[in-house]
Amino acid sequence: MKRLASLLLLLLAPATRAAGGAVPELRFDRLYDGAALTEALGALRDAWPEGLRLESLGKSSQGRDLTLAILADPAGPPERDRPAIWIDAAIHGNEVQGTEVCLYTLWYLLENRRRLPEIAALLRRVTFYVLPCVNPDAREHWFAPAGTPEFPRSGLEPLDEDHDGLADEDGPDDLDGDGSITLMRKRVASGGTHRTVRDDPRRMELVTSGQEGEWIILGWEGIDNDGDGEVNEDGPGGYDLNRNFPGDWRPEGFQGGAGAWPLCYPETRAVGDFLFAHPNIAAVQSYHTWGGMILRGPGHADAEPWPEADREVYDELGRAGERILPHYRYLVLAKDLYTAYGSLIAFAYENLGIFAFTNELFADAQYDGRPDSSDRHRFDAEVEFGAHFAAWRPFSHPRYGDIEIGGLRKTIGRVPPLFMLPELCHRNMAFTLKHASELPELSLGPPEVQPIAPGLFRVRAEVVNRRLLPTRSALAARHGIGLPDFFSIEVDGGRVVAGGLLHGPPMRERAEPVAHEPQRLRVERGVSSRGRIRAEWIVAVEGATSPAIRLRYDSQKGGTIAWSASERENR
Amino acid sequence: MGKLAVALLILLPLLSDPGADPAYPGPGEVEAVLRATPGDLPLGRLAEIGRSRQDRPILALLSGLPGPLPIEGRPRLLVVAGLAADHRVGTATALALPKALARLAAADSAVAELLSRCAVEIVPLVNPDGLAALLAGPEREFRGNLGPRDDDRDGRLDEDPPRDLDGDGFVTWMRVPDPAGPLRISPEDPRLLVPADGSRFERGSFHLLPEGLDSDGDGEVAEDGPGGVDLDRNFPCGGDRYDPRRGPAQPSEPESRALAGHLVGNPLIAAVLVYGRHDNLSGVPPANRAQGRAMPDGPFPDDVPLFSEAARRFADTAATPGALADPPAGAFHHFAYFCRGLPAFATPLFREPPAGDHLLPSGAKPASADARWLAWSDAALDGAGFRSLAPFDHPTLGPVEIGGFAPLFRLNPPPDALPALADAQARFVTALLGLLPRPSLRAVEVRELAPGAHEVRVTLVNEGAFPLATAMGERQRTLAPLRLSVEPAAAVLAGPTQALVWRLPESARTFRFTVAGMPGDRLRVLLASPRFPPLEAEVIL
Numbered sequence A: 001m002k003r004l005a006s007l008l009l010l011l012l013a014p015a016t017r018a019a020g021g022a023v024p025e026l027r028f029d030r031l032y033d034g035a036a037l038t039e040a041l042g043a044l045r046d047a048w049p050e051g052l053r054l055e056s057l058g059k060s061s062q063g064r065d066l067t068l069a070i071l072a073d074p075a076g077p078p079e080r081d082r083p084a085i086w087i088d089a090a091i092h093g094n095e096v097q098g099t100e101v102c103l104y105t106l107w108y109l110l111e112n113r114r115r116l117p118e119i120a121a122l123l124r125r126v127t128f129y130v131l132p133c134v135n136p137d138a139r140e141h142w143f144a145p146a147g148t149p150e151f152p153r154s155g156l157e158p159l160d161e162d163h164d165g166l167a168d169e170d171g172p173d174d175l176d177g178d179g180s181i182t183l184m185r186k187r188v189a190s191g192g193t194h195r196t197v198r199d200d201p202r203r204m205e206l207v208t209s210g211q212e213g214e215w216i217i218l219g220w221e222g223i224d225n226d227g228d229g230e231v232n233e234d235g236p237g238g239y240d241l242n243r244n245f246p247g248d249w250r251p252e253g254f255q256g257g258a259g260a261w262p263l264c265y266p267e268t269r270a271v272g273d274f275l276f277a278h279p280n281i282a283a284v285q286s287y288h289t290w291g292g293m294i295l296r297g298p299g300h301a302d303a304e305p306w307p308e309a310d311r312e313v314y315d316e317l318g319r320a321g322e323r324i325l326p327h328y329r330y331l332v333l334a335k336d337l338y339t340a341y342g343s344l345i346a347f348a349y350e351n352l353g354i355f356a357f358t359n360e361l362f363a364d365a366q367y368d369g370r371p372d373s374s375d376r377h378r379f380d381a382e383v384e385f386g387a388h389f390a391a392w393r394p395f396s397h398p399r400y401g402d403i404e405i406g407g408l409r410k411t412i413g414r415v416p417p418l419f420m421l422p423e424l425c426h427r428n429m430a431f432t433l434k435h436a437s438e439l440p441e442l443s444l445g446p447p448e449v450q451p452i453a454p455g456l457f458r459v460r461a462e463v464v465n466r467r468l469l470p471t472r473s474a475l476a477a478r479h480g481i482g483l484p485d486f487f488s489i490e491v492d493g494g495r496v497v498a499g500g501l502l503h504g505p506p507m508r509e510r511a512e513p514v515a516h517e518p519q520r521l522r523v524e525r526g527v528s529s530r531g532r533i534r535a536e537w538i539v540a541v542e543g544a545t546s547p548a549i550r551l552r553y554d555s556q557k558g559g560t561i562a563w564s565a566s567e568r569e570n571r
Numbered sequence B: 001m002g003k004l005a006v007a008l009l010i011l012l013p014l015l016s017d018p019g020a021d022p023a024y025p026g027p028g029e030v031e032a033v034l035r036a037t038p039g040d041l042p043l044g045r046l047a048e049i050g051r052s053r054q055d056r057p058i059l060a061l062l063s064g065l066p067g068p069l070p071i072e073g074r075p076r077l078l079v080v081a082g083l084a085a086d087h088r089v090g091t092a093t094a095l096a097l098p099k100a101l102a103r104l105a106a107a108d109s110a111v112a113e114l115l116s117r118c119a120v121e122i123v124p125l126v127n128p129d130g131l132a133a134l135l136a137g138p139e140r141e142f143r144g145n146l147g148p149r150d151d152d153r154d155g156r157l158d159e160d161p162p163r164d165l166d167g168d169g170f171v172t173w174m175r176v177p178d179p180a181g182p183l184r185i186s187p188e189d190p191r192l193l194v195p196a197d198g199s200r201f202e203r204g205s206f207h208l209l210p211e212g213l214d215s216d217g218d219g220e221v222a223e224d225g226p227g228g229v230d231l232d233r234n235f236p237c238g239g240d241r242y243d244p245r246r247g248p249a250q251p252s253e254p255e256s257r258a259l260a261g262h263l264v265g266n267p268l269i270a271a272v273l274v275y276g277r278h279d280n281l282s283g284v285p286p287a288n289r290a291q292g293r294a295m296p297d298g299p300f301p302d303d304v305p306l307f308s309e310a311a312r313r314f315a316d317t318a319a320t321p322g323a324l325a326d327p328p329a330g331a332f333h334h335f336a337y338f339c340r341g342l343p344a345f346a347t348p349l350f351r352e353p354p355a356g357d358h359l360l361p362s363g364a365k366p367a368s369a370d371a372r373w374l375a376w377s378d379a380a381l382d383g384a385g386f387r388s389l390a391p392f393d394h395p396t397l398g399p400v401e402i403g404g405f406a407p408l409f410r411l412n413p414p415p416d417a418l419p420a421l422a423d424a425q426a427r428f429v430t431a432l433l434g435l436l437p438r439p440s441l442r443a444v445e446v447r448e449l450a451p452g453a454h455e456v457r458v459t460l461v462n463e464g465a466f467p468l469a470t471a472m473g474e475r476q477r478t479l480a481p482l483r484l485s486v487e488p489a490a491a492v493l494a495g496p497t498q499a500l501v502w503r504l505p506e507s508a509r510t511f512r513f514t515v516a517g518m519p520g521d522r523l524r525v526l527l528a529s530p531r532f533p534p535l536e537a538e539v540i541l
Ligand SMILES: [Zn+2]
Pocket: A092, A095, A288, A289
């Protein structure tokens, strides 16, 4: 039977593919700017329009579409009635390659949805909401006119950072026109802080006290555009979208870059409003760069301690991530990294009860596979043949006079070597698919029905979750976030006399009858990680020898599942 | 049920729409008044700052007297009311302010001078949907907007609302006999209940429930009515994020987002006054004790004098006695101060029964607050403040008594008290305008350093009482600094071409510029800021 089914699948595959179009052959040893991304997403959608939809969540500050991909096999339940994972990237515009991870994920799922049964099953069971670029304005600015590894991180709503009445009037300038903002240095007779490394003229090193340096570093390429005596002090934007989410948000004086109020920017508001409107989202994955980290909240030390049951779920996924992603470490934001108020992952978990990770893509140790080494110059020279180095060249600067411009370009540091990008995409996707595969999966078997007296029956039923993620996080249950799950029974021509959840060990379990609405039991804690919940009802059906029963379990994050005597529904 | 319907029918002609009272306008009347008379003060400008969930306009009226500057360019005080639907006194008073200010200005030239260089902006009704729902009756306590809220989290919206079971037009309380109840009859008056004190062997015999049914059969009475989010809890800064009345995010509602956007987008707003349930004017809130990056729990110590000065002016002009703490709890004035650094004040306008020697029917002097309200209602209002208790046969609870304070009685004074309130507020508002910071350029001096080089000394003076910015505003960097500069900038020989002034806690400060020029050359000293009208002075070397 099984063999026949797979044979059928094989036979059917080419036919359906022809109907949808071929999955495009995309390369992942390159970066996609906005136009290339739009084209690639369109080609993927055309390959399977029944399963992949593109939707605009709104416009960015500069009017670019925030394009969301919604991926779900229509053979499964409706996309909003099943557990979902939200995947996003590039909320920091300079952290570009998360976008490629998103694109790769969509491509891989399409490419393998027939070949790999596990992928096929995942696409039938789970909805993927993928926003490859949260901050398209800044990511586009990174490509052109120019960026640095660190810039532009902010969204691009103008902000008057130097309080001179003009916004964004003095940012970095690509003075030598090479598409990268690199460093400026000036040779000085005395007082230099750096000197050229003896056997590598491309590099400088700090001088120690007592030595004489030959260079002072003047910062990123740029001039004093507004004539106030400062260079590069008011560039595009100047805030941090990933400090603008509600929950533990703090205003500017307590969290730099926070914005005027939570969700005040179009990009964050689009994300926040979508998460509010989709309570089926039970997992969140955000891609950032860099450092080789799998991060979870809380974002600050004085946050309410997270419940142990939820930490165990996080820890199991985090440990899996450390296996899947060599050189990556599973860390807690506030404890291991820094304090951040108003981040997306803290909002997702603490306000919405969603298990959420940030991956900081690429670890320096990956350059040569050794944890203690991160020599980018040597790597660039020996492995990438100088692709990321702009030779130091003289420049006549209006303020600093004769200087030199050069150094490592934006394409190294946060961005991985492009020949390593496919592996980065695949392994990070594998971790995220692990998270997605652990979204709750419920089953509801036939109930045990036991006659008690003529026309009176005891009904016991069980819902099992075979996955790691519970249908309700312990924090959600603690604070009443979202709706509880509901376990309901209907009896044809009869009524429900009493009912309650069963507690205690098998054979000795006790029912806790509810005082009201026994036909619809509230399950505030949901079905736990790889756990089960059992319920018992007493039902009365006059003159019947066996009652006609319908059972139903409704869970915002676990989906809806039903059972009836006449027809097995598994919706 | 049949009995209930009959009772409703009989009582129907007696129900009066509280909105029909011209002193307490409904949303349509507020809009009509604002549109018809854009300013009882001669200058008025009406703006729509946003729309409610049900697409009603949220309007702001800017008003003042003619003066050297157009009204849009003047520093202004923002007066906000009607965040909570049932706080009708706020809306009525804010709406009456322009007229009251005009009367005051006609009688007092100092007020006229203030109103010719400042402006007052009123947003009398932030929550028009909530007020419309309230006016549709019956009368009940109702703060929220009409944002969907599944109060009992059962997946069904608004299925078990409070109801006017006895058909008297009011949703009050049900007194349920209960041998284990926490409440007993008050010794002051049998209409009142007080907590039974177990430590003194007192026995309770009642519990109280809102007037209603258990429509959804979950054992709870009237636990899921329509709406909504309490807009005066729907702002960031303080409060419990999991309190469902605060909405899913702060701000989450179109009304509160519109108001936040209006505040942030208009840097000329120099201070905020909110009419609502909060109070930081009948006392001085204690200073912040939180450290580091923790959210402050009170004003920064450097800002406390500003709050105490406002409280002093409030006591002079609009006295309402009392003590208070006002920790940040996500109210609009908390957002204005704790997030934006603006001086922000709040008053309920009405919080005590008017003074008077009203006695209880027993002849005793009322001691508790409830008894004082009751005595005042009996003696001065013909008992209108209290719906007398009457037996009612409740379908699930059995015999109960229904009655209690009229829902809006302790929140909103009788209409005849409103004109005096508006006049008192006009006095307080002008007092606040008089305290606002007011930078000016004084004493421009020139000294020749060498042929072709001069030192220009400019003294910046704050003629107002409040500093140019609060300490909170300086910390937040939300209140733009003043920029003092010399034009042409090329004339500046050394040092920066402009100076930034954030706070100026002292009343004056002198700045020096070294400039190039020959005797007789003319330069200009400019003072610019989005928060103040621009100033300039000519310098002749
Ligand atoms: Zn980042």
